[in-house]
Amino acid sequence: MSVSLSFLGLLEAGPQHGYGMKSVYDDWFATSRPLKTGQIYSTLGRLERDGLVTVQASEEGQGPDRKMYAITSDGVEALESWLGTPQPPEATSLGPIYAKVVVALITGRSAAQILRDQRATHLDRMRELRKLRDAPFETRLAADYLIAHLQADLDWIEQAGVRATEYAIERGEGI
Amino acid sequence: MVLMALGAAIAAFSLVSIAAIPEAASRQDGRFDAQQLRNDEGPGVFLATSQDETINGRFSTRIAVSVPDTGVEPPPWLDRFPDPGEIAVSPALIDLIDDNDLVRLRYPQTVIQALDQNVLIAPNQLLAVVGVDQADFAERGSRTRAVSGFGVESNDLAGPDPRAIRLMALGIGVFVVVPTIVLMATSARLSARSRERRLAALRLIGITPTQARIANSVEIAAITLVGALAGTIGWYLFRPVSQHIGIGPIRWWAADLAPSAGVVAAIVAALAIVAVVVARIGSNPAIDDPLAERHQTAPKPPSRLRLVPLAAGLGCLFAAMFVIDARNNNTWFAVFGAGNALTVLGLITSIPFAARSAALILERFRERPSAHLAARRLQHEPTAIARTVAGLLLVVFLAGFAQALIVTLDWATSQRTPDARDGRTRISTSWASFNEGELESINGVESFISTALIDLGDGPSRIVIGTCSDLERHASQIVGVCEPDTIQFDPSTSFDDKVVAQLGPVGTELRATIDLPDGGSTITSGILPPDLLPADAVLEYDLDLAPGADLEAVGAALVRAAPGISISGIDSPDRGRLISTYTSLVTAATIIAILLSLAATLAAAADRSLERRRHAAHLTALGLPPNTLRNAETLTLVAPLAIGIVAAGLATVCSALTYFQLAESPIELPISSFAIIFGIGAVGAALTAITAYTTTSVTHPTTALRTE
């Protein structure tokens, strides 16, 4: 969802080609998830179908790269509405790490092991991200965001360790 | 906390003692006066003499009385007048009579009464009232008086100078109290850290600075009050015991120590107030900014106002030395006292400047790490360092003042004590009719000269009875030529022709100077051959003793030969004895002051090192050589100390020179005594340096590095 809306933002200043938008998008977002070519055109297609963008011109015979896309007034409205509405915090869902720990506790496996491994992985990833400090501004902004979230995960991993111990004691599983 | 209470207790004890001194002294004065013979105008009521003498090296007073039967009232302290062969005597003398054969020889009489604290100046006074036949008095010559009774009113006789004793009390007060205050201030600082933590916690939970300050003051006042009360109660408990202990030869009646309740209450209250003020002057950052515990705020440079008390004090001393006339002048004493007090205060408040100067000097050595660190420390916290070294400066100043006191006392004493010249001692006896062969046979008596008081028509004059060779042996100066077997007189004597005709052939005029045992001299009016001596003349003998003669043995032999004899020259007179008592007191007080101040300084130095332990530990962890840190801390304290000691020493020399104004003739500055003062200062500085060096402990930094 946010991919398509980001594209609307890219088009607001003026019409652009598909390949141009990919380039800009990758500058800002590729740190996390690089966009596949197919995804770009399916996204643009959806936007067109929904009437939020139109195709202005296209060179004949070439592929979708050559199409020039422009935002519609509906598109502008949709963009404004999205930007003006804060993201509900609950939208952050309990991710896979959480699910794994829960399953471990339910099935009697070692939650400690899972948390330990996850932490090592997180730390490695954080190290990689820290190396991006000399990168362009766009990349640094993204890296900061990712690092902060990894830190949040790490904080929870620490806490989870404590909770897991409490859980075991409560259930009489301590030694 | 315990230290603060202890300091308050010591201060209270000392102050109450001092407060008791003037009253005790005046009571002693009163009893001294009661022992004196009174000679009103008109015919006397009974015959009496009072003589001071030595018994076993101790001062003793013997009052001989011959009372006619006609119902003369005895003084209130005497049950009845002793008859011939009886004595009323003090218990200390009774003990001596029992223990000592010679003394028993002296006092073979029957004891009819043991004198008590109604008349005795102190429990250990040797006093005897001896009953004597009237006929015996005839031999005693001039010193016998017809008296009307006992007890005089005025106290300007040989009694202790009332002004002096109050000055003593004040001086001793300063010696003991000021160091005790320093000790209290130091112990307040030592306990400050835990108090600060509590205060910081209180502030953080919302108590205002004013409330915290009040809480702090109340705590300090309470601790001080408890300590002061304990000290006062201890004093009252100790009082009866003190009667049996005394200070050296000095004893007193416990009942004489009677400070008024108002004064005692004032002392206790004053100590509490002083403690609160002193603690308040020391900054209390926890009250103002409880979070500032961690982060030290940059200190302000010391204000110039701090130099004012010292300048004022020295100004007063200069005024007392050059402008105001000394002696019998209350203004002089007030200015002198104020000068000293301001100088003491000024020395303490000016120390931060000494610290700054020390910093400037050390900066010249800034290539050396310890000097550089020390210089920076002195610039950073001159006031804190000042607090640490203040006590030692006080020691130097007070010790100097004590030396000045002792010197003037010694000078006063030397005016009256026996003067041994050429290794010989002179003593004289009165009221004796010796067989001269007896005198010569006494071991130690080299030669003697006898004199008599003979009325030449214009009152009694002192005449040498002897030959020309006697005169030449004893006189220090002879004007004229001595002609044997003739009477010769000092030309200034007025004499009756009739007297001269009776006495015998007259020669040319002669004048001789004979030195007396008490250091004075007398010019005899003339010389008379022994065979011309009138029958009723009473002889006195001046004896020259051989060098190294045993004074006690000679005295004992004389007493054996003539039990009624009075001997002067073997002991110092009454005033000298009291003065030496004062000297002992001053010395004792000085020693106490030195010990207290030194204890306070060393405690403060050790406490400082303790405070800096964390810094030292971290610097050691970095790898700084421990000796560098130790040297830095030592220099930090010793550099301003050295400057301060010199300043204090000079100030005390000023004070001493001013004090010497009290003497009638100029007194020289005793260089050796003042060298000792500087020596004491140097030793104190060395001890402080050693304390700083050794307590900057850096061998186990890890304990201070624990962050958990």
Place this chain on the structure above:
Amino acid sequence: MLRCEEITVTFGSTRALDRVSLSIGAGESVSIMGASGSGKSTLLQCLAGLRAPESGGVWFDGQALHEMSEKRRSQVRLRDFGFVFQFGELVPELSLLENVALPVWMGGMSRSKANRQASDALERFGIADLAGRRPSDVSGGEQQRAAVARALAHSPKVVFADEPTGALDSVNAQTVLEALTDQARAQGSAVVMVTHEARLASFCDREIVVRDGAVVGDDLDERLAARSVQ
């Protein structure tokens, strides 16, 4: 370059370190993680030559630290080690410049040279304009940066940091740790950092975890792991 083998330290009846072995290569940065009382600070102290272990040994550049006299160890610390403490622990009466220059100067350089080197160090950490100020006149973050500058000014082989950002807010903590690890890397200094926050461990190349005096894979409840293996 720096290693310890089977070191044991006991306080009274508690074993603070139990046969711990660790090896740190030149220029490597290692974070030692663990809860309070886990022994991590003790481990750092042993590695830094501040505390001699009761058994086992510590070797630095081939020299046996645990066999040296305190004086020799002190010299090693001065020349080859740098230290960052939790609360900065700068000397309050010296300016920031003098503080940073202190280990350089004491290490044998002349004062003017030491000052220049210190000035460069302050420059690298962005606090050159505060050189003349005293620690009490600057903020906590600036103090800590000065402490880091002091630790690195003499180009030590190892920098030991004990909870270096414990007293700082998260923004300052980030800045200080970045500065520390960047500069250490640039100079080729190894870093041994003790922290109890896992999120800070990412600033170092690797982490080890200490619990109850032993190096473990993690600090979570070993009992759970043991139980789940059954």
